[in-house]
Amino acid sequence: MSDFPAVRGQLLRGESLAPFTWFRVGGPADALFLPADTDDLAQFLAALPNDVPVLPIGVGSNLIVRDGGVPGVTIRLAGRQFAQIEPLDGARIKAGAGVLDSMVAKGAAKAGIAGLEFYAGIPGTIGGALTMNAGCYGRETKDVLVEATVMTRTSEIVVIPASEFGFTYRHNALPDGLIFLNATYQGAPDDPAAITARMGEITSKREASQPIREKTGGSTFKNPVDANGEKLSAWKLNDEAGMRGYRRGGAQVSELHANFLINTGEATAADIEGLGEDVRAAVKAKHGIELEWEIKRTGRP
Structure with missing residues (x-):
């Protein structure tokens, strides 16, 4: 497709995706879109022809981009708009899909919310964690997720409860084409220092073994x-x-x-x-x- 919809964020053609993955390898995206905000993403998807493939990526921590590059549009939710962390009442916490998992663990600890310590040991973003039911050291995303907000390929915004994810080991059963926007998690009240100490143990284990x-x-x-x-x-x-x-x-x-x-x-x-x-x-x-x-x-x- 030669003409993409107008955007307020960045739309880069032929951009190498190697710098966007932890392996630092891979060919170019036909187009790489970094939306300015949710409205920018919605307007872009609404105007994008249905036959143009869309691939959402996070920080590329669990991704190999092949050398021939990626067809269609690669979408990365970068920047402050997609990286908000908000503690909620009832020992819940809400996080944008672009937030690093480790930052959500830290945000929960600061708010005195236990149960998300395992996220300190997982590279990647919340969007990736939702996609693959990320977990380590005996805990998985499915154990703490309440619901997630997604945008469909046709730009509709939908809230999906955890019960509809169909989580299995490193997999969810949701249809393809969804872009995660944020997630809400349920934890339990605890002392911030105790939570931080447990996160430190996880981080130390990871650094020693990986x-x-x-x-x-x-x-x-x-x-x-x-x-x-x-x-x-x-x-x-x-x-x-x-x-x-x-x-x-x-x-x-x-x-x-x-x-x-x-x-x-x-x-x-x-x-x-x-x-x-x-x-x-x-x-x-x-x-x-x-x-x-x-x-x-x-x-x-």
Whole structure:
């Protein structure tokens, strides 16, 4: 499409998406839209032809953008308009979809709201957390979500209660094409210092066990379930298949955590995705288990 609707925010054509992902790889977006506010987003979507694909992204912490780039319009909710955090009565807290999960954990702690400490250990934004039922250390988004506000592909704003998300492990059952605007969470009253201390423990665990200073995309594969219904650790399966430290081009399986892939500096998206497929093949050969990607992969090869 040569002519996009007029916007008040930024509409960039052919913009590389590599700087917008934690892996720092990937081709250009046909168009990258950073709306000024919700009204700007609504007017843009209402005027955008239905056959133009739309991809919402957060901070790209769990994303591989392929080297051929992304068709249609990539939408990123950046800036203060989409990053508000508001404590509510009844130990609830409301957060914009563009807020980092860790900032919501901090905001809840400051307000004396317990239950969202696990968000301190999750990279990414609230929009991404809602998309994949993000969780760690025994807690998931589904455990604390009350409702979320979304914008549909036709610019309608709808509030969806948590009961309608159909959350499962790292997945929701909502239809494609929704753009999250904000979410409301239910916590429990507690002492801010006690909450902050628990968040500190989570952060310390994460820093000790994960390569968070590297160009990485977080956990690569979902933890699979065996024939007896027992959840297995993907990192352990990868390790036992001999993949810790394994390289492909500029991509490497982390030496610190075998379920993390890293860009050592010169990787392409194809290197990283190909390395992931090498790991899947090795685990299938060793254990007979098909690992599922947790990282989202998008765009043209």
